[in-house]
Amino acid sequence: MKKIVSLLIITLLLIVVKQTNIAHAQPNNEPFPERLKRIENENLNKPYEGIITSKGKEKGLYPLTSTGVTTEPIKKAAEAFLKSLSKDQLPKTHFDSQNKEWQKWSNVDNGLYKRQGVSIKEMSQQQRKLAFALMQTSLSAKGLQLGKDIMKTDQTLRELNNDNPIYDEELYFFTIMGKPSMNEPWGWQVDGHHLVINYFIVGDQVVMTPVFMGGEPIITTSGKYLGNTLFQDEQNTGLKFMQSLSSEQQRQATLSEEKRGNNIEAEAFSDNKTVDFQGLATTKMTEAQKEKLVALTHQYISNMREGHAKVKMEDIKKHLDNTWFAWIGKTDEEAVFYYRIHSPVILIEFDHQSPIGIRGQGRGATRNHIHTIVRTPNGNDYGKDLLRQHLEQHHNHK
Numbered sequence: 001m002k003k004i005v006s007l008l009i010i011t012l013l014l015i016v017v018k019q020t021n022i023a024h025a026q027p028n029n030e031p032f033p034e035r036l037k038r039i040e041n042e043n044l045n046k047p048y049e050g051i052i053t054s055k056g057k058e059k060g061l062y063p064l065t066s067t068g069v070t071t072e073p074i075k076k077a078a079e080a081f082l083k084s085l086s087k088d089q090l091p092k093t094h095f096d097s098q099n100k101e102w103q104k105w106s107n108v109d110n111g112l113y114k115r116q117g118v119s120i121k122e123m124s125q126q127q128r129k130l131a132f133a134l135m136q137t138s139l140s141a142k143g144l145q146l147g148k149d150i151m152k153t154d155q156t157l158r159e160l161n162n163d164n165p166i167y168d169e170e171l172y173f174f175t176i177m178g179k180p181s182m183n184e185p186w187g188w189q190v191d192g193h194h195l196v197i198n199y200f201i202v203g204d205q206v207v208m209t210p211v212f213m214g215g216e217p218i219i220t221t222s223g224k225y226l227g228n229t230l231f232q233d234e235q236n237t238g239l240k241f242m243q244s245l246s247s248e249q250q251r252q253a254t255l256s257e258e259k260r261g262n263n264i265e266a267e268a269f270s271d272n273k274t275v276d277f278q279g280l281a282t283t284k285m286t287e288a289q290k291e292k293l294v295a296l297t298h299q300y301i302s303n304m305r306e307g308h309a310k311v312k313m314e315d316i317k318k319h320l321d322n323t324w325f326a327w328i329g330k331t332d333e334e335a336v337f338y339y340r341i342h343s344p345v346i347l348i349e350f351d352h353q354s355p356i357g358i359r360g361q362g363r364g365a366t367r368n369h370i371h372t373i374v375r376t377p378n379g380n381d382y383g384k385d386l387l388r389q390h391l392e393q394h395h396n397h398k
Contacts, residue, residue: 033112043269044100050379051266051347053276058344058378062385064393067204069307071182074201077137078180078188081130089118097178097185102198102382106268107212107371109154109193111166117173117191120151131174134188138199138208143303146213150195152225153215157357159223167193167357185387196268200383202390206308207376207383211300212267214371216357231370234299234350238339241292242331245280249289250331253280259329259365263338264351266373271381277342279326290320297341300348300374319343329365336365347375 030038049057085093093116095101106113120128136144151169158167171192177200178186187200196212213231220228245253255278265275282290297316301309316323322343329337329352336352353369355362379385391397 036106036108036113039269040104040106043271044103046272048379048384049272050381050384051270051273051275051375051377052379054274061345061378062376062380062389064202064386064389065205067206067308067311069204069206069305069311071201071204071206073137074134074199075180075182077130077134078176078186081127081134081174082176082180084124084127084130085118089122092116093118093175095175095177097187097387099177101175102177102187102189102200103271105189105191105196105198105210105212107193107196107214108268109166109171115173115191117175117189119171119173121168121170134174135190135197138188138305139197140302140305140309146230146303147190147195147197149228149230150213150215151192152228153217153220153230154193156217156220156223156225156228160217160358185383185390187383198382200386202383202386205383205386206304206311207380207386208304208308208312209374209376209381210266210271211303211374212371213303213373214353214369216353216355216369218368218370231350231372234372235367235370237296237299238350239331239333239335239337241289241296241325242327242337242339244292245285245289249280249284250327252284253325253327255279255326256328257330259336259338259352261363261365262351262353262371263328264349264353264371264373265340266347266349266375267371275342275347275377277324279324279340282320282323282325293323293325293341294320297346297348300372316343316346319345334367336367342377344378345376347373347377349373 082094101116104116120131123131135147151172154167155169158164161167172195173191175189178184180186183203185202190197194214197208198210200207215230218230220226242250242253266273282293294317298313301312304312324342326340327337329335338351341348349372351371352365352367353371354364355366355369358368375381
């Protein structure tokens with residue numbers, strides 16, 4: 001068991017080092033928990049900029065406005081959940097709307113990363129019901145089911161790793177930021193191994209990013225959740241879109257034909273990162289191809305409730321002529337690959353990752369371990385640009 005845990009720690013360390021690109025700056029013998037905490041603190045202590053390109057932050061993208069889509073059911077669900085918490089649970093679960101708890105999330109499993117909030121494991125049956133009701137009122141039916149199915153994969157990993165407690169389908173933690181309101185900024189977060197949702201609200205505007213969703217195994221072939229399957233539409237629709245492009249378009253989209261490991265750019269601890277537009281620009285696509293790219297984008301945005309998903313898709317379409325599609329990997333039917341959809345208002349990444357929780361699959365990328373990320377570039381992850389404007393207009397904050 002100790003050998004298995006050590007191998008998992010080493011693999012996770014390599015992933016975090018790759019994602020943060022700071023391996024050269026610290027001694028190799030730094031213990032993993034300390035290294036992880038340092039990386040998190042470096043992310044938290046930087047002035048927040050968001051995901052930007054090397055040309056700098058594009059401003060004026062996110063006006064405070066009314067969407068006409070009510071957030072009242074979400075407010076009521078959050079109030080009911082908060083009311084259910086005990087005196088011991090409340091202080092570690094409820095934070096102010098500007099708290100850096102928003103940025104404290106990671107895909108590293110609970111055995112190695114300390115999370116705030118109250119976990120499903122700690123909750124009473126009534127509290128669990130109210131926590132999932134909050135997700136249900138905030139997400140689409142598809143998004144809610146995907147979230148639940150992702151949690152199931154941790155039970156499968158536990159079964160495949162001799163009942164290793166670092167994997168647990170109930171180790172997903174809920175926090176509330178701010179007081180649920182129809183006027184003032186607030187929101188909620190769920191944080192766990194393969195599922196992180198940040199859900200910011202001001203008035204009837206919603207920002208649901210960063211959203212990290214992943215899973216391993218992708219198709220469960222044994223145990224309690226036999227048949228559980230994730231991300232087939234995101235995978236297959238992405239591949240079909242790439243295959244539908246002309247040879248020249250595929251050449252322009254492809255950053256590399258070699259898919260060696262993990263290529264995702266904007267996972268945990270990447271709140272301030274420069275990611276340039278790369279690949280194939282939509283200006284070089286036909287109208288039919290643009291429609292297919294919009295449909296692929298919708299696979300991710302449709303995890304929100306329908307009304308707010310429609311608002312977000314309208315914003316994405318406004319910037320469609322400044323959107324880029326990038327690809328890493330082959331394009332055959334069994335290919336492993338990475339793709340990115342990137343514009344001033346959306347960053348979506350899909351990545352076939354190296355195996356971690358399932359042994360005996362080698363070190364190369366596999367279809368049985370997938371990570372995805374959705375972010376709002378140019379400073380509006382966690383609704384931070386909307387929050388800034390609200391404070392300036394209503395609370396005289398400059």
